[in-house]
Amino acid sequence: METDTAAPKQKVKRCGETVEYSVPKRAVAYEAGSADKLFSLGLTEHVHGYVMPPANPPVGESPWAAEYAKVEMLSDDLLNKEIVVQAKADFVVAGWNSGFSPQRGITPEILDGLGIQSFMHAESCFNYPGHPERLAPFDALYTDLERLGQIFRVEDRAAELVADLKRRAEAVRAAAPEGDPVPVFLYDSGTDQPLTAGGQVPPNDIIETAGGRNIFDDLQQRWTQVGWEAVTAAQPEVIMVLDYGDQPAAEKIDFLEKSPHTRDLPAIKKDNIFILDYNEGISGPRNIDGLEKFGEYLRSLDR
Template identity: 65%
Template sequence: MRSSRAVPLTLAVVFAATACGAQVEPTAAAETVTVPRCGQQVAYRTPERVVTYEGGSSDKMFALGLTDKVRGYVMPPANPPVTESPYAAEYAKTELLSDDLLNRELVVDSGADMVVAGWRSGFSAERGITPELLDRLGIASFMHTETCYNYPGFPEKVAPLEGLYADMTRLGAIFRVPEKAAEVVGSMKQRVAAVAAQAPKSATPPSVFLYDSGTDRPNSAASQVPPNDIIRIAGGRNILADQNARWTDVGWETVVQRQPQIIMILDYGEQSAQQKIDFLKSLPILRSVPAVRDNRFFVLDYNEGISGPRNIDGLERFGAYLRELPR
């Protein structure tokens, strides 16, 4: 079993894997903790110089009070400005290392001892930056559990919000702040439960289509990404929940056939949310879709739609939106 650092197991704090991470069995003067990285058990020393990719990774660190452990962040330009983030003050204390994609040279040059990113959302075999490669360089890596669905060799499939809880618990273990992680996860679960309790009850929940991008074929959210949980827990039904995938392309014919009552717009990229709405309204093929006909569009911030603490903000906002819809 490969680990990020070769260390005697007698020095490890070993975790028995659970849905949200593990239960701790500490040893005296422990130097490492063993935590799941997708389906692989990996031993971590406490990192001091972490590089984070995109808002979800940074926000997880900030929510755990670990700003001082962040060496810097990588934020592609399509992402919403960090000045608009609830964690804007924490970003201001942290260096922007690049406004491009994550790459090996940047990580090495920054002196990072750990990288936090997602599989195929930061880490990429095609671009030559993978956890396995970083292991060989002596640099630890942490992957968002939600992205482990199709990680080669060590997949891990969990509901997206369960993946968020797992990440907070696992990062709390790696950085030796388990109490803070338990507090954060407990608060998240309370907020989620409150939305679920208030969700409109209907034998036929309102159907929702998420529009990410695309003209010839729209890109949307299937069952393995946070918007699916946001829609479901708030009281709706993702029209692509039957697709066992993460982000996926579909045909416009599928959207028309499934007749969504609400279209959720993922707000990021060069097109504004309003430009995306205007585009959808301009398509003749969508004129019969109830969401377009009734002008029912909900805008989800990009960082509410990728794995991170802001998933809960997006859930609360969408829950309120559904409750306000006329029945």
């Protein structure tokens, strides 16, 4: 897709801050959510490479596997400044406190000082210091695609993509089972304390749109630790298990079936376990794939 690299700078939001962008030519994406957003907008020619930590399932499983094959895999570790500088990147896409991290010395502010543009997933912006922004997770996905469309001057393509994703999401919402929403517990990881999805991450919107209720939707956080007592008290009828590349869902399910905290839950007794792919659970266009699968799953449940 042709883009106008000689165009004047474009003012676009980066979380709650307005930033001037020129069209990137050597973008680096951290994790598949970032890369998928760029590839789904037809921007492969502007992507130099990607950084993919071990948690991420193989890129060959992506709908954009052919696009991944056209760019460089720069590292299988966490994002850091050295990787970005060595790649001569002019643009980095990541989330706050996931890819970007003050502790690891790579933040938008640091990259600004190096003359490297950056963009953050809006879903991760609600606790960004100085320039927070709070959007519901699906709205954040649509906003990212629109903003990336502005940065790369492919606004029409972005609008078309967003309209299609919204149409698919609304079709799932319209087909949701009648009656009270199904209580759902997302299990990410953890044995002493489970890591789960609060109200600020995509699985919350996947669950709600499909006709369920995230039992921790009242927690205004992203991924967060809770107590097993709270899980037991909520009596979830469905458990959604996040499937990592380096922590298979089968191991997590085995734990849930044996743990005294969870083995007597309705979801375990009825074997109501849904596996959500990692890249359907982090912010990216595959959120809607996960939504469609979970919607079909809920409609098939015998309550």
